[in-house]
Every structure is written in structure tokens, then in C-alpha cells.
Amino acid sequence: MRKEPRGVAFWRILALSGGLMETSRISKIVSEDGSRKYSFTVPGDRRIEAAFFSVPGRERPNIACVSTQLGCAVGCPFCAATQAPFFRNLTKEEILFQVASILGDQDARKIFDAGFEVSFMGTGEPLANLRHLLDAIHQIHARYPQITRVSVSTAGPARRVDALTEAMPILPPVHLQISLHATSDETRRRLVPNAPGSIASLLRAARRFHSKTGDQVYLNYLLLKGINDSPADARWLAQLDREAFLIKLSALNEVAGIPSHLVAATMDEIRAFSRQLDDHQLPHKIFVGDGLDVHASCGQLAAVPREVEVHVTDAVARSQSHAA
Secondary structure (H helix, E strand, C coil), rough: CCCCCCHHHHHHHHHHHHCCCCCCCCCECCCCCCCCCEEECCCEEEEEEEEECCCCCCCCCEECCCCEEEEECCCCCCCCCHHHHCCCCHHHHHHHHHHHHHHCCHHHHHHHCCEEEEECCCCCCCHHHHHHHHHHHHHHHHHCCCCCCCCEEEEEHHHHHHHHHHHCCCCCCCEEEEEECCCCCCHHHCCCCCCCCCHHHHHHHHHHHHHHHHCCCCEEEEEEECCCCHHHHHHHHHHCCCCCEEEEECCCCCCCCHHHHHECHHHHHHHHHHHHHHHHCCCEEEECCCCCCCCCCCCCCCCCCCCCCCEECCCCCCCHHCCC
């Protein structure tokens, strides 16, 4: 990656993040679909990755997807982050720095007007870093009151979801997503190996979050051939509380090193599974990732150096003036 000198923009964002973010480099690569993937160097020559997506048709079409940890200990075999060791939690300043940098790289006023959301779905398990996550959310609201929702995705376990629920309500409101991916504990232990506890206990905790906040919790379900795509899986999903939960089906995104037994369902197969859910009159949605060509989508961000052609941005400070 090409190293650029620190400019005035860098130091303005450094001040916004409390002066504690000692990144030495911000780099960016742009997808053919306009999505942007960012890399932030932190002490130890490690990198945080984040992304920006613009998805027409959504209530909040502009999304900043940011990381909360350097590495991830959950160990999902379909995720790039599992291929490197877990290093540490990110600080509030490091999380906020990602948001400020992404906003500074575009017309912030325009994306605020259209609708903007911060999604804590990058590298790491957000609820394993709950204190810094909540501190960052409070700071986001203080600096960018135009942001009306943040999303948090978690693998659990239940006690972490309950800890988040206890902290509610906060501003901006939190939309919760659960990395479910299976209908049996045995299968989920294979797909989400370091998330202890049963599916039943995790869903009970998610229902408590729904009861307190009114938020409909999304259950993320990565469809894999021969593993979680059977008619019995569809029937199990169909018995879930439809007021509390919404199923979000998705495809396996390309990641180097995925075990050979994990085979992605094709889009035709995902639609066929979707029709089974329709037969059970189960509300659900199919999620299609963006930024796939630059490995910016779900499961593709990783906290390790990657050789890519990058375009360095030093426009990261514009967000503060647009947020005023």
C-alpha cells in the first residue's frame, strides 16, 4: 500500500477522535458498484477495515460498516477475520475514527439528507467490546444527531445480548441482528464455534431485547448447501415469533481459505428456500452484498494486511463541517 504523509485533514479528524487515535495511514479501494473499502493502520502495523455502501431503496440507503475489534475470536469458518488471531478490542476513539473518516470521504450533507446508518458489522464481535461500543454510539449521537439508527450484529451468547438490553434505551436507537445460521445447536457449533450457549437461550435474550425496545430483531441466516437448507430447516424457522424476528437470508461471499465442505447456495437455491418460507407465510428478506469485487461485503473484512490497489483519501475531515 502506498504511504501518504499526514495532512491537515488527518489532524482535524485526529482531534475529533479525542487525540488518541494514532493511525499512520488511511487507504481506500473503490468497487465497481461504488462501494468503498477503507483500511486504517493502527499501532503494531495492524489494520482495521471498514466499508461504505449506498443501497437505493432502503429507508437509510447509506451505510458505514465499521469494525469493533482487531481480529475476531468467534471463529466462524466462512469469515475472513477468523484466519488471523484475535488481537484486542478497539477503543471508542478507533471506532469513532472509522465513522468520521468515512463521512469525510463523501458529501456528508447529501447522505445525511438521504438517510445514513452506522452498522457495527465489520471485524469483531461488538458485544464483546460493549463498553467501548456504547461509548462510541453516544459520541456518534453527540456529533452526528442526523443519524437516527445504528445496527449491531452479534453471535451472542445470551448474556451479552442481555447486557445490551440493560443499556437500552439509547440514542440513536439500536437495531439488533443475530448471527443465527443454523436451526440446531450441533450445526451452529460448527458454523459459529466460539459462541457458547444454546440457540433457544440466545433467542430468548433476543426476544427480551425486542420486548424492551420494540425493535424487530433480524436473524441472519447464511445458506449453505447440505448444511442448513433442508425443508426441516425451513419448518423450524417458520415457527419463530414473527413479531419479534425477521429472517435475513444471504449467500456465502468469496473468502480465501474457506473449508471445502462449506459450499455456497446459489441464488436460485436461495430463492427456492425463500419460496419454502413463503409457503409457511413467514416474512423474510434476501440480502445481497455489495462491494464483492473488493472484498468489502459480509465476511470479507479482515484485520490483516492485504495487497490491493488503493487510492488514499485525505478528505476525511469534511464530515464535521457537514454535521454542524
